Amino acid sequence: MQHRRVMRLARPGARLESVVEAIPVPGRHQLLVEVGACGVCRTDLHVCDGDIPAHYPIIPGHEIVGRVTAIGSDVTNFLPGDRVGVPWLGGTCGRCAFCRSGRENLCDAPVFTGCTVDGGYATHALADARYCFAIPPEIDDVSAAPLLCAGLIGWRALRLAGEGKRIGLYGFGAAAHLLAQVAIGQARDVYAFTRPGDDRGQSFARSLGCAWAGGSDEMPPALLDAALIFAPVGALVPLALKAVTKGGRVVCAGIHMTDIPSFPYADLWGERSILSVANLTREDGVGFFQAVGQSKVRAVTHVFPLEEAEAAIASLREGRVDGAVVLVPSPLAGPASDVETTVPSRGARVGA
Ligand SMILES: [Zn+2]
Numbered sequence: 298m299q300h301r302r303v304m305r306l307a308r309p310g311a312r313l314e315s316v317v318e319a320i321p322v323p324g325r326h327q328l329l330v331e332v333g334a335c336g337v338c339r340t341d342l343h344v345c346d347g348d349i350p351a352h353y354p355i356i357p358g359h360e361i362v363g364r365v366t367a368i369g370s371d372v373t374n375f376l377p378g379d380r381v382g383v384p385w386l387g388g389t390c391g392r393c394a395f396c397r398s399g400r401e402n403l404c405d406a407p408v409f410t411g412c413t414v415d416g417g418y419a420t421h422a423l424a425d426a427r428y429c430f431a432i433p434p435e436i437d438d439v440s441a442a443p444l445l446c447a448g449l450i451g452w453r454a455l456r457l458a459g460e461g462k463r464i465g466l467y468g469f470g471a472a473a474h475l476l477a478q479v480a481i482g483q484a485r486d487v488y489a490f491t492r493p494g495d496d497r498g499q500s501f502a503r504s505l506g507c508a509w510a511g512g513s514d515e516m517p518p519a520l521l522d523a524a525l526i527f528a529p530v531g532a533l534v535p536l537a538l539k540a541v542t543k544g545g546r547v548v549c550a551g552i553h554m555t556d557i558p559s560f561p562y563a564d565l566w567g568e569r570s571i572l573s574v575a576n577l578t579r580e581d582g583v584g585f586f587q588a589v590g591q592s593k594v595r596a597v598t599h600v601f602p603l604e605e606a607e608a609a610i611a612s613l614r615e616g617r618v619d620g621a622v623v624l625v626p627s628p629l630a631g632p633a634s635d636v637e638t639t640v641p642s643r644g645a646r647v648g649a
């Protein structure tokens with residue numbers, strides 16, 4: 298029997314456990330994917346901490362890139378051997394008012410990869426083929442993984458930000474570093490806001506072409522047309538509102554945020570607005586990967602072996618890395634008792 302290694306979380310607040318178990322068989326609409334890389338998203342921290350409603354025990358991970366090794370009887374869009382990306386949106390009901398009006402990101406009965414169904418902190422994962430994407434061949438697995446959520450949610454957030462030229466990004470991590478490149482490629486000016494005093498993060502932002510970088514407690518040199526907030530810090534909302542011009546939008550792009558403090562109505566006056574981005578649609582994914590395939594967006598990644606998922610999560614939690622954190626499984630062969638893994642070395646890399 299073929300086996301896989303998974304990193305499973307029994308309950309919120311527990312440590313991820315490394316488990317070797319039988320590889321599952323794909324259902325009618327499912328793909329079995331041999332995972333090449335799986336990104337570590339901030340949402341995974343919220344799953345681990347119990348900040349959002351997840352189904353436990355759970356294998357986290359919703360930025361999966363890998364190769365199809367088996368398909369269910371009703372799969373029509375992928376074949377064994379194809380390379381696929383598995384995103385956060387793992388399924389929708391297709392029947393609710395949101396699904397029927399082209400807003401499947403707001404589905405009343407959604408499936409979320411690595412949250413309500415098992416995800417990609419594993420050597421092999423199942424995914425509903427109807428929600429998977431083809432990955433442009435010029436991007437390798439590790440570089441493609443962060444695109445599956447950080448890139449895609451950022452893309453949707455940028456669309457909601459409107460057409461303004463001056464874009465502020467609060468929280469310069471995995472999503473912002475990708476989105477900054479997309480926005481600069483669209484001839485926009487990007488203003489990066491990091492934790493106050495994070496000189497390294499600010500110089501990282503400048504190195505990617507941002508027009509300005511400073512602390513989130515600072516005002517930018519010019520008022521923004523839109524501010525996108527990626528850090529899970531509610532106190533950034535009134536700060537960002539002060540930094541946008543009349544008609545400006547403040548877009549909250551995370552799934553979880555601490556409470557937003559009260560602020561004077563005058564800060565909202567002038568047709569400023571605050572909105573949130575929830576999930577993604579398959580249409581977002583198709584558009585995004587077309588744009589990425591044609592552009593020069595490059596992920597800065599920090600690779601950890603799958604079994605060091607706890608260390609990878611900690612590095613993200615503590616803000617110790619620039620760019621995106623990615624897990625890479627090592628090959629696993631034979632039954633559990635025979636398993637001795639050789640893990641890839643950890644380290645930073647840039648490229649695609
Ligand atoms: Zn629905």
Ligand SMILES: [Zn+2]
Pocket residue numbers: 338339340341359385446447
């Ligand atoms: Zn995510």
